[in-house]
Amino acid sequence: MKQVCVITGGGSGMGLATAKVLGKDNYILIVGRTQKKLENAVAELACEGIEAEYFVCDVADRDSVNELVAKATSLGNIFTVIHAAGLSPNMGNAKALLQVNAIGTINIHEAFYEVMEEGSSIIDVSSMSGHMVPSLIIPKKLYRLSRIDKDLFLRKMLNRIKILPGKLKAEVAYAVSKNFVIWYSKTDAVKFGNKGMRVLSVSPGFFETPMGELEKKRTDAYIKNSAIKRMGHVEEIANLLSFCVSDKASYLTGTDILCDGGCIASG
Incomplete structure (x- = not known):
């Protein structure tokens, strides 16, 4: 059977760059919301001799995620899921950001956990922003609701963000959603480990991607x-993600890797 690599957010940017690396040894299933972008990505991969x-x-x-899982399992054994799908503050309101970035991560974990086997892995793409949220406004007590009642979790999270001024709502929702991804990955490590699987997150800084271009004016001072x-080159994050899923990183789980060119370290 084929060894399948599922890449959400694979139509461009980091996801597509990672497909070009992992596609040398795996069958690629790229995932996204825009069919035309995905069609173009598959054509680009085909030009490089990559089956996708x-x-x-x-x-x-x-x-929709359940349908994705059914499709992936029909193709072969799922070797890894690179979960790079997400929205930035310029791409949606606070609710949309939390639904895609936070609820989306929960859905991917829960659905793929049921079908993946020993030796496989999930790598969640978080963000440097997840490391920048002041501890006073991180609603970590609410994070636990994500495993009890996702609807209640979403409502409570939105209620916390609603008290902020309008222009800050999306910015904070993005940062908190990415902080949640880091937490969720870490706290799922034992569950996945019991089946011989690994799960971790990678937090990129500013990279040359379509999403990065939308944020460029805001990021110049940080850089x-x-x-x-x-800014980082997409090949750099693609190589990191590819290493994380490889046998060379078989002891790596339950952690977050910050890859931001030293932005956080610079203060």
Whole structure:
């Protein structure tokens, strides 16, 4: 059977770059919400001799994720899931950001846990922003609701964000949702480990991607004061993600890897 690598958010940017690396040894299933973008990505991969197909999926919709899982398992054994799908503050309101970034991650974990086997892994793409949320406004006590009642979790999270001024709502929702991804990955490690699987997150800084371009004006000051004074290249994060899923990283789980060119370290 084929060894399948599922990449959400695989139509462009980090996801597509990672497909080009992992596609050398795996069958690629790229996932996203925009069919035309996915079609173009598959064509680009084909030009490099990489076998791939696409699946249109909204990760915030559990039924849609269940359909994705059925498709992936029909192709072969799932080797890894690179969960790179997400929205930035310029791409949606607070509710949309939490639904895609937080609920989407829960859906991916829950659905793929049921079908993945020993030796496989899930790598969640979080963000440097998840490390920048002031501890006073991180609603970590609410995070636990994500495993009890997802609807209640979402409502409570939105209620916390509603008290903020309008222009801050999306920014804070994004940062909190990415902080949640880091927490959720870490706290799922034992559950996945009991089946011989690994789960961890990677938190990129500013990279040359379509999403990164939307944030460029806001990020210039951070880059100027970072340790490596430039944006990251997508190949750099793709190589990191590819290493994380490889046998060379078989002892790596339950943690987050910050890959931000030293932005956080620079203060």
